[in-house]
Amino acid sequence: MSDTDLDTTARTILTENDQGGYTIPTKGLYPYQWNWDSVFVALGFATFDQDRAWREIEMLFEGQWRDGMVPHILFRKDDPSYFPGPSVWGTDGGPLPSSGHSQPPVAASVIRDLVDTDPSGSALERAAALLPGLMQWHRWFLSYRDPKSQGVLAVIHPWESGRDNLPDWDDALRAVEVKDIEPYERKDTSHVDPAMRPHKEDYDRYLSIMSACRNVDWDPAKVAKTCPFFVADPGITFIFLRANRDLLNLAERLGKTEEVAEIQNWIARMETGAKTLWHDELKAHVAVDQRTGKMTNGISSASFLALYAGLADEHTISSLQAHFDRIASKVRYLMPSYDPDHESYEPLRYWRGPVWAMINYMIARGFAEAGDAVRAEKLRADTAALIETSGFAEYFSPETAEGAGGGTFSWTAAIWLTWASPSHVEKAA
8 A cells, every 4th residue: 555545544544433523542442532542643633634633632621520630531422342431430520421540641742733733823722722721630640640749650550651561560560459349341352362452360450450449439639649559650751741841832822921830840840750760770761669669670662752751861862772772673663662672571462562653753753852863763664664564553563563453543543644654754844
């Protein structure tokens, strides 16, 4: 299939997954509106329908909780093909049925991109309408995912990280006692090969964490104190730091003096805190179990998001470049979600090894902004090659380019349109 045909196919995937203002990730496997999926999808829509791009994000914020959280799933309808559905979550925090935790807050960064690329000049008005919700959401993260003001964000569930079965969560997850769960039937393994999905013992603990949070009525302060899983995540920390920089840009353009000062303080706090995730021996940022203080011992693709977050000192850049080149010598396609030299690496099991297009996009932006155009282009070219080889899969083998997980995947299509497609590169030149 030619690149032009792939452009057309990508647009078709977005329009066919459109549910009337919001987009599902893919039919069957994920029948609801997912938080960061929707925001990345907006980038894809923006390449051919600016209004529809804004609507995607606006509909996501329709589900914002009273305490400021934007949930990771909005259950706009009850679909029996998905588990766990709204009755299992048992939340009552906002205007729509939803899950009980959040996901990586990429919204401010994408909103800034929409403003920067809007030819009409009207985008800033729509950004202004979303600014109060963005501020509330960011305050929520700082209050309830960094309750000790350490400058790093923890996740209360592997799903909150967006990278569900990452090896970084293994030890902390094993410490979760399996209890208070009813018999259940997973639906994900009926849609895709179980060998590509988390194990049953992982799911038992996922549901046990949910039960513990339900027991305190999803009160965010109580969850932060009592949740059996509370792990500082470099991925969500770096995405949040980047989002704060972009939120600051929006607030400055909108003349919001008080918000500007508040966000500047957030940035300073996060810049200081992120240093505590640095592993001296590995020479990369890693996750830290906040309950035990134990650092993880592997390099995930999120470690490379330090540059995306603006942490581009020479030591960090040179260390990440060395890891980049080492990993590139081990696999055919970058960037695997986990270090192929690590014992827990699995090239086709969800977040334990496969390549994800939107992670490549963020890593590449970081390298480009740090002045490393060569590695940024390597990531773009590899992402394009994966899609050209295996279509718009959810994720890909870094060794064979095999597509895996869900098919006709919305954010893969969106990343193709906004960044990976050679047609986009030619237009941008």
